[in-house]
Amino acid sequence: MEFQSAAPRTFDRIYVAAGCKVNSGMGVKLGARCDSVGALIVDQKHCTTVPGLYAAGDVVSDLHQLCVAEAHGAVAATSIHRFLPRNFR
Numbered sequence: 001m002e003f004q005s006a007a008p009r010t011f012d013r014i015y016v017a018a019g020c021k022v023n024s025g026m027g028v029k030l031g032a033r034c035d036s037v038g039a040l041i042v043d044q045k046h047c048t049t050v051p052g053l054y055a056a057g058d059v060v061s062d063l064h065q066l067c068v069a070e071a072h073g074a075v076a077a078t079s080i081h082r083f084l085p086r087n088f089r
């Protein structure tokens with residue numbers, strides 16, 4: 001690998017640590033509270049600190065994996081379903 005300001009280096013392996021910015025701005029604008037890294041705070045039902053506002057995935061957790069986001073989404077969707085008023089006819 002060659003750098004602009006250093007001599008070429010040789011590596012056996014390279015692991016990219018991309019970092020991440022939590023995109024919680026929309027939730028924050030709606031009044032939801034965040035933790036120290038900017039992730040939206042949610043309860044066990046994935047409800048934020050604003051009743052009726054739910055969040056899932058990278059915006060609530062620093063364990064950034066597809067399966068985690070999917071599981072969060074399943075919990076949030078079920079919670080939303082139960083939160084909504086019944087409208088059976």
Ligand SMILES: Cc1cc2nc3c(=O)[nH]c(=O)nc-3n(C[C@H](O)[C@H](O)[C@H](O)COP(=O)(O)OP(=O)(O)OC[C@H]3O[C@@H](n4cnc5c(N)ncnc54)[C@H](O)[C@@H]3O)c2cc1C
Pocket residue numbers: 018023026056057058059063064065066067069
């Ligand atoms: C380079 C890279 C490689 C990865 N590799 C893996 C892997 O191999 N395996 C794995 O399990 N995970 C991997 N991940 C992590 C995985 O992609 C995430 O954990 C997962 O996509 C999170 O899903 P999400 O729905 O929470 O967020 P996202 O998939 O990021 O979806 C959020 C969506 O919301 C949209 N959005 C944000 N703000 C707004 C707004 N204000 N208005 C409207 N839309 C908005 C964004 O554009 C985006 O489409 C990788 C991530 C990266 C960056």
